[in-house]
Amino acid sequence: MTVVNGYKQNDNEEKINILNLEELEERAKQIIPTGGFGYIVGGSENNWTLKANRKAFTHKQIVPRALSNIENPSLDTNVFGIPLKTPIMMAPTAAQGLAHSQGEKDTAKGVAAVGGLMAQSTYSSVSISDTAAAGNGAPQFFQLYMSKDWDFNYSLLDEAKKAGVKGIILTVDATVDGYREDDIKNNFQFPIPMANLTKFSEGDGKGKGIAEIYAAAAQKIGPDDVKKIADYTDLPVIVKGIESPEDALYAIGAGAAGVYVSNHGGRQLNGGPASFDVLEDVAKAVNGRVPIIFDSGVRRGSDAFKALASGADLVAMGRPVIYGLALGGAEGVQAVFEHLGDELKTTMQLAGTKTIADVKKTQLLSINY
Template identity: 75%
Template sequence: MTVINGYEQSDRNEKLDILNLPSLEARAKKIIPQGGFGYIVGGAEDDWTLQQNTKAFTHAQIVPKALSNIENPDLSTNVFGIDLKTPVMMAPAAAQGLSHSLGEKATAQGVAAVGALMSQSTYSSTSIADTQAAAPDAPQFFQLYMSKDWDFNNALLDEAMKAGVKGIILTVDATVDGYREQDIINNFQFPIPMANLERFAAGDGKGKGIGEIYAAAAQKISEDDVRRIAEYTKLPVIVKGIESPEDAMRAIGAGAAGIYVSNHGGRELNGGPAAFDTLSAIAKAVNHQVPIIFDSGVRRGSHVFKALASGADLVAFARPVLYGLALGGALGVQSVFEQIDHELEIVMQLAGTKDIEAVKHAPLTHFHYEN
């Protein structure tokens, strides 16, 4: 255990015995301090949208396919010109030092071990360079919370380009902080500095709540900002936080190289739709012009399958990874990805889909069960 400013960080590094990913939450709650756990687990207001994110996967059902003459399904894929061993990626998630003393460095190592794509947040506990150096041969994206200060934005983008990231994820659905009641109950303030803020901003985030940190972020984001970032970096810009076909088309029109369908894991606009319920319509509008990343509520291999069959090219998640990080460090992260990949392999076999391209063309039936 490492203690920073009175906050107890896990130092574990061990493979995990996992029944399923939802079961990790209760295990992680026992070792992550209350404030940090509340920040990770909590959504906006009464968590209605957060809860619907996972329940919405029941709205589509996978059609079993027998006599398909396949075995050992292949999970490998290529997206944004990047060869990956799995279509499951790490979603950008802030302040991973709340889960483990090595923070994003351990996450990057665990993600690299399974051949997946890592993305790191502006509000990471470790710097862009240090996170990349932890897994130097593995692909990473950098997620930008755009600041009002373009000197700050450019400094982060310069650092990301220098580190060799493969793309920029621009988050556009968090111009203000959602009303996060867990943080209010715990009077939560970040006990650990945020490395990128420490290096490039006036403050390091320590001792502040997420609302105070968001106050320095841009409250106005437009198509011009997408163009500006794409022109400045010459990297693919993936616009994150899209939940309507109209916004997807606006982003593509502004030069987005990818669409990221997400409602921020239910942490921003409570009362909005489950992200999965918006995916098919967005994919239909995008019509393969650019790749689509999907997250929010993913907990099972069957969820990954349904998202891919509904139009996603990559499927991301974060909370279960952060629980695995706390419970087992880099090896725990690896265990989480191996579990969801194992479940996906089983579903692919039973659905008669030999590879990810076949999953994307797999039929789903749709029926809304009472939740």
Template identity: 80%
Template sequence: MAIINGYEQSENEKELDILNLPSLEAQAKEIIPKGGFGYIVGGSEDEWTLHANRSAFTHKQIVPKALSNIENPLTDTSVFGLNLKTPIMMAPAAAQGLAHVKGEVDTAKGVASVGGLMAQSTYSSTSIADTAAAGDGAPQFFQLYMSKDWTFNESLLDEAKRAGVKAIILTVDATVDGYREEDIVNHFQFPIPMANLTKFSEGDGAGKGIGEIYAAAAQKIGPDDVRRIIEYTDLPVIVKGIESAEDALYAVGAGAAGVYVSNHGGRQLNGGPASFDVLEDVAKAVHGRVPVIFDSGVRRGSDVFKALASGADLVAIGRPAIYGLALGGAQGVASVFNHLNDELKIIMQLAGTQTIEDVKHAPLLNIRY
């Protein structure tokens, strides 16, 4: 273990033998310090929406197809002009140094090794440039938590462009932080500097609570902000935190190159819908004009299949990859992606789908218990 400001960081670097992704949470809890683990695992209020994200996948069932002459399904896909080996991507999750001493650098290495897409957060433990370099040319997106200070936003966007990111993800559902009781109980403050804050104008993030970090965030975000970022960067902008057809249409109307269906893993608006329950409506509203990314609650290959069949083009994971990071560094992250991809291939085979494009057209049964 490495220690920074009294906080112990994992230095594990090993391939993982994974039974399933849900089992990783308990294993990670054993090595991530209590405050850091609470920040990673926790949702808002009584975590109703966090738990609904998992149960929502039971609302649709996959239709088995046995006489389809399928073998060796392929998970390659092309989205946003990028050729990827898997439709599973890394969500932009903050402060990964809480899980591992190398943080986002190891996550980027792990995701690149499986041919996936990495998204890095404004509140990363490592810098935009270092995280991008760790991917060794693999595609990455940069996620912007828009600040009240536009100069600060420009600094981040400028570095992201210099680092060669392929798109900007604008998060719009975090203008204030959700009421996260795990952090309150643990009196959690970030023990590790956030590289993007250190380099610019808002302190380093260390010693602050999540509320203090979010206090600098823009509390008003609208379609004009989407247009402004597009004009400033000349990069595709994907709007993250979409949970209604109305917001999806606003985003596309403002020129967004993609919409990202997410409820922030149940960390923001408690009592809101599970992301999977709104995915189909959002995808229908978008009607193929731009790609759709989906996250929140994904733990199984069947979850990935159902999301793709409900209108997603890419499916992102957050917590499971961070648990893999804590347990095995870059190799642990790769192990998580490989396991989920292997589960997806089994489901594809049994559902009679050869390619990811086939999955997108696969029928699902709508059944609510």
């Protein structure tokens, strides 16, 4: 165990047994300190949208297909010109040092081990370069929480380019912080410095509250910012936080190379729609012009299948990976991706789909319970 500013971080590096991804939450709760766990698990207000993210997957059904004459489905895919061994990627998730002493470094190792795509957050516990190095050449994206200070933005983008990231994810749904009651109840302050913020903060960067961090974030983000980042980096910019067809088209019109359908895991606008419920309409508007990433609520291989069949090109996970990280470090992360991949392959076999391209052509039944 490692202790930083009184906060206890797990050091375990071991394979973990997984029955299903949902049961990992309770196991991780026994390891992660209360304040850190509350920050990771919580949504906004009364968690209505967070809960809706899970329920939404019941709104569509997969029709089993027999006599399909296939075996050994493949998870291989190619998105943004990047060959991947799985369509499941790591969502950009802040402050992973709350779960494990190695934080994003271990996550990068675990994602690389399965041939997946890692996305690292501006609010990482580990620097951009150290996270990239831990991935040992595996593809990574950098997610930018845009600041009011463009010197800060340019500095992060410069470091990301130098580290060899393949794309920039611009998060646009967090111009203010969602009202997260767990953090208020726990009087939560980040106990572990965020590596990308320390060089722009006074002192050592520790002890910052969520409100203080968001106060420095840009509250005004528009199409011009997408173009500005794309022109500056000469990298694909993926706009994250899209929940309407109109915003998807605005993003593409501004030069976005990808659209990321997400409601921030239910952590921002409570009362908003589940991400899965809007995915198909967004995908129809995009009409294949750019790739689509999807997250929020994915816990089963069948969830990932339904997202791919509804228009996603990549399906991202956040919380379950962090729970795996807490329980087993890099090997725990790897185990989470392997388990979801195995579930997805089982679903593909039973649905008569050999490849991810086949999954994307699958017609789902729409059922409202």
